[in-house]
Amino acid sequence: MAQVTMLEAIRQAIFEEMERDPTVVTIGEDIGVYGGAFKVTAGLLERFGWERVIDTPISETAIIGAAVGMSYQGLRPIAELQFIDFIACCFNQITNFVAKSHYRWGAPVPMVMRGPSGGGVHGGPFHSANPEMYFVHTPGLKVIYPSTAYDAKGLLKSAIRDNNPVLFFEHKFLYRRIKEELPTDDYTVPIGKAIVRREGRDLTIVTYAAMMHTSLEAAEELAKEGIEAEVVDLRTLLPLDKDTILQSVKKTNKLLIVHEDTRTGGIAGEIAAVACEGAFEDLDGPILRVTAKDSPVPFSPPLEERFLPNKDDVIATARELARY
């Protein structure tokens, strides 16, 4: 059984869903003949044709707008943002048109908006963003940010089959760096369910996406010092799986949140509030967080390295927390 990358897992999910259901169509910039900037959609045009793999002008608002329109027709469009940074160009369509559609007038929008996100690849200020929190703050959307190839495939399939608009963030650092064997059957991973990646008794690390791997590596090092960290991978940011978070916090009594998003207004703040509301009596220490700096994502390697949280940051903060 061959190992596949996260990128290939995503491609398989789109491919298999298009194969299964002719209402699934794709739309985006350079996704057809070229196969997408990262080649996620390579081979789709050849198999499914021009009507189902739609190359568009450089018009993010038109991409999302047209996808909404197609979804009103009962189709299930998958819209690609070439880099997720460009999602800012269609912010209005997503937050006002898409997200409020079902609430306002009962029109479901079964569409997926997906694209490469995240830093660590020297993409600079406009090709490295983690803009998830703009959308986590938008009721009506679902926001997924997977960390493994298995989850990426299973969650994307769930997103395509969901009757709600789903934002699907693909961390480009992980695209070709992680590999695993995938089941051959048509499996899905449920939206809105976190998973415990590593059991531990001393403290809980809540994280997601690329930082999940950083946190796991840190946990292994911490174990050598006798600190057993439990690592919770959120997988879905909206809706947030509060139960899994609280369950873990109640078990370890300490909470550390790790994310690659910037600090102020990152999801760590929300999770801290959830823990205070639901497990205050169980907490034996302050809720701490390891995040990126509050700045745009810088370009030059030493700057970006400084900007991004890393394993050492997680270890140092976890040690501090373990002392309580």
Next chain:
Amino acid sequence: MSYPLSRDQHLELYYYMKLNRALDEQLVRLFRQNVVVGGLYSNLGQEATSVGTAYALEKRDWIAPMIRNVGGLLVKGYKPRDILMQYMARYDSPTHGKDGTSHFGDIKVRHVVSPISMLGDLVPVMAGVAIGGRYLGQNIVAMTWVGDGATSTGAFHEGLNFAATQRAPLVLVVENNQWAYSTPVAKQVPIHDLADRAKAYGIASSIVDGNDVVAVYQTTKEAVDRCRAGKGPVLIEAKTMRMKGHAQHDPAEYVPKEMFAYWEARDPIARYEKYLTENKIWDEKTKAALDARIDKELKEDLEFAEKSPLPPPELAEQGVYCDGCHTVEAEWKRSKREVTPPQSSVKPEWQVSDFGGFDLPAAVTKQAAAAAGNGGKAASSTAHGTKPMHAKSDGKTAAQKSNGRPDKSAEKMKVAQRVPFGRGPKGKAGRK
């Protein structure tokens, strides 16, 4: 092209326009009684544009109205009570009080997409509805309206350009009512006819007297037929006038009085009544019967609306997500096999019709022709491989002049497929 209207159709047009106006007047009364919640956006003076355009559509076709297109909603089968309850924020309104005004729709039966307050956003959405319908083989036309003000938005441009590249069956009615809130159209755009915009998108367009319902209908019907025949989007500019302020609170003192007088003399309903009388399509008795019917319906609907309660507070947090409350179904009118492999499979390469070069000889010929009527001054510049600014440009500057002939070997552009999966770690500097 002329599309004859029967007597019944003529009378139906009157019915919808008059109902539109009577409803508008009723809402003003309710607004003054404080029964309307929030702002009230008058349709006064624009009834012919809303009704005449929507009337050219078939039942299967889709619309997305603006706030002043209540007439279009009535043509699509909504009742005055729906509009009344929307403005009164009642539970039985189409949105159950979650939104007001004409912000409602129905994708399954009436094929109406709800607008949002951000103008221009409906253009790409309706382009999507249009190509979605085409994909499913429905042979539908999608229509939406934008005001003169909305033509300044990016969404308008992106949507129309996308629709044009897709040759989407989209009719875009630019309802030029002269004012975008308090800003006159001349301060929105530096052109007189908004229909001129169509040229830049390479689509068909026409201008119509928006206060002449029959002309609006005829023009739209032609556009709809053209779209249905697969000839791409059509932009119609309907010249009309917003006869009130932006909303009820706005006395529109910025509008010259003479301008109101000019348009009042061209009131669409008064004109149409005269037309019906002069052409002996109706008589006093018919008019009286129609007016009585409108009064009765409006009265009944107002009673219904007044009886409807305000929504229960707990509704506020309900319905954010579709949790199985709606089914998503596509209405296929073609064989799915056509869009399923192997039938859907294509050769993944572009076919380009030309190489986009400067093409000097053609430019010279064109320029010489243009110069003949223009004093001949510009012609000499073409000899140096430049084009004057007003000539049809391919986007290149004079500095990028080409030597004319493209490489023959590249005549058919082929783009090879690259499938670089599983390359693994790049080994370059990344995170630790």
